[in-house]
Every structure is written in C-alpha cells, then in structure tokens.
Amino acid sequence: MRVADLGITIGSLPSGPTASVIDVPGVGVGHATVVYDEPAPPDGRGIARTGVTVLDPGGDCLADPVPAGVSVLNGAGELTGRSQIEEWGFTETPVFLTSTMQVGRVYDAACQLLAGGASTFGEAFIPIVGECDDSWVSNPRAMHVTFDDVRTAFEAARAGGDFAQGAVGAGTGMSCLGWKGGIGSASRVLPDGHVVGVLLLTNFGSSDRLTIDGVHVGRRLDRSGVIEPPPAGSCIGIVITDAPIDAAGCERLSRRIGLGLARTGSVAHHGSGEIFLGLANGLRKSGCGGPPITGKGLDVYFEATVDAAEEAVIASMINATTTSGYQGRTLLALPLDEVKGMLA
Numbered sequence: 001m002r003v004a005d006l007g008i009t010i011g012s013l014p015s016g017p018t019a020s021v022i023d024v025p026g027v028g029v030g031h032a033t034v035v036y037d038e039p040a041p042p043d044g045r046g047i048a049r050t051g052v053t054v055l056d057p058g059g060d061c062l063a064d065p066v067p068a069g070v071s072v073l074n075g076a077g078e079l080t081g082r083s084q085i086e087e088w089g090f091t092e093t094p095v096f097l098t099s100t101m102q103v104g105r106v107y108d109a110a111c112q113l114l115a116g117g118a119s120t121f122g123e124a125f126i127p128i129v130g131e132c133d134d135s136w137v138s139n140p141r142a143m144h145v146t147f148d149d150v151r152t153a154f155e156a157a158r159a160g161g162d163f164a165q166g167a168v169g170a171g172t173g174m175s176c177l178g179w180k181g182g183i184g185s186a187s188r189v190l191p192d193g194h195v196v197g198v199l200l201l202t203n204f205g206s207s208d209r210l211t212i213d214g215v216h217v218g219r220r221l222d223r224s225g226v227i228e229p230p231p232a233g234s235c236i237g238i239v240i241t242d243a244p245i246d247a248a249g250c251e252r253l254s255r256r257i258g259l260g261l262a263r264t265g266s267v268a269h270h271g272s273g274e275i276f277l278g279l280a281n282g283l284r285k286s287g288c289g290g291p292p293i294t295g296k297g298l299d300v301y302f303e304a305t306v307d308a309a310e311e312a313v314i315a316s317m318i319n320a321t322t323t324s325g326y327q328g329r330t331l332l333a334l335p336l337d338e339v340k341g342m343l344a
Helices: 082-088 100-114 147-159 247-255 257-264 295-318 336-343
Strands: 028-037 047-056 066-075 095-099 128-132 183-189 195-202 235-241 273-280
Touching: 028 147, 047 100, 047 147, 066 082, 066 247, 066 257, 095 100, 095 147, 100 128, 100 147, 128 195, 128 235, 128 273, 183 295, 195 257, 195 295, 235 247, 235 257, 235 295, 247 257, 247 273, 247 295, 257 273, 257 295
Parallel strands: 095 128, 235 273
Antiparallel strands: 028 047, 047 095, 066 273, 183 195, 195 235
C-alpha cells in the first residue's frame, strides 16, 4: 500500500514509479524475516519476531566506495562503521539492518559474505550494521538471526526488484508511534532528473503524537485498554541519491531525515537512537560524474529528503500487520479505515 492511497500527498515533488528507495538507479533492498515460538533458552530458542534487511547501493562497494555521511539526532543506538564514515567520507559495504541483540551475528555474517571482494583500501573492511530494539515482542536474550538469514536478505538486495514494507525483515518486531511499525520507504524525483530515496527502520514515539499530513490522528484514535510499547525505541534512516553529492553533502542530507520524523510526532526520546546515513552514488567511479552539488544547490535535495522521510514513516505503519509475541504483548496495526476518514 502507498501513502497516496490514503488520499494525501506529502510535499510538492513527485514520487518515483515505485514510491520507494529502489527508484534510485542501482539500489536494491532485501529481507529475511525470522518468526517462531519456542520454549525459552536453554530448552528452545524463545520467541522471535525479528529479522534482517539489507540496502545495497549497487555495484561493488569494496572496489568502488560510496560517498557517505552520518548524523545523530539521539545516540542511544548503534551504527557500525560510523567512525570510519566520519573520518573517510565513504562506505565500502551495503547497509545491514537488524535488532539490537543481533548486531554481532549480522556483522559476522556480513564479513563472511563480502570477504571475497577486492577492497580498495586493503584486506580489512567494516560492514555497516544498524539496529533498533524489538524486545517488546521478541525475546532479546536469545540469538535468533543466522548466517543464512543474512545471506537471504543480502542476495535479495543484490537481485533487486520490489520489496515488502511494514512488519518484515528487520522491521518484524518494531513499533512506531504506539502502533505497529517496521520498514518504510519513499522516493522523490527532482527537477534535474536525479532521484532521492529514503529507507527507514521505524521504532519510536508515543501514540498520542501520531501526526499524518499535519492531522493529529493519534489524539483521536481510541487506545483504551491498549498497553503501550515504550516510546524510546530508535529509528535508523538511510537517504540515498544518484546525484553527484560529496560526503559533506551526504551528512547534510542525512540530518534532514530527523525533520521528517518530527513531522510525524517524533521527539527523539532519551533512550532512543535516531541515527541517519546519507549515501550518494553520483561521484563513484561508476556514477554520473560532474561537479558536486553543494550550497544552495542542495536545497531541493533537502526538501526531497524531509518529505520522503515523513512519507516513509507513514508507509512503515500502513503496511504493517498486527503482531503478537514475547510475554504475550501485541502491537496493533494502524486502523486504516478510521485514519482515512480523519484525513478526508
């Protein structure tokens, strides 16, 4: 389902054909979803509502690194490789997303999957792995993700094509603004023909603050009897474009993701990790080349990023399904008929 199906349009720039991050040429997204119900360790693996999502910028990132920048709205979270991006201004790997306690397994699997490639800077490399906490419905003290799960998500991203949103992959156990969240995406086509895409792993906020296209939906939806998940749960955001933008510009783009989250109701709670990554393929060896877009030339890219981030939050919710799991807790899907009526 697309946000446009709610009868609303976020901003004035047009979406790409899929209204998702794969509208950026070369970009792919893949998932592996991990769901099972077993006895708690050591008798079983516990209850899993988790997974892995991979965003692949396209091409060979080890041989042809991607200009990159990172910004942090609130730092109670993890994005491996952040220090190297801040120092060097690029990344050598796709981006792997998962839940907090699975970062080690995903990092290890990413190293194995990428080890065969030729690196520009030597044998060692640092995979980019971001996380949010899905422990409201998934047992956090058990290791659920396997090498095969990471490989499945990685190979799907490399293959390209359509991908699911909502309660899938890394988003399987995530909540957003009191409702079921997860993976959300959006795109914008700019007047110069370049594309900006955003992919979010949403897991933040309280239901009373939910705002859609300026309408305070959260205040009007009945939540009586609902046990709320904690409001501080994090959001990993990725913005990527095919435009020729350097590392400094990527950092500036990534910072604008936070403005899109704020429009939907985020206040970046104390215990939440809002960490954002900007990527641009245009200045890679395989990119479009040309002088970097800087200064005022970035304004329309900022606009595209903010609008796409806002839309991606909504997309993560309207595509999610009610999910129950660990300790009998439930994350309810957003009641779309009621929301459509409010927006109308």
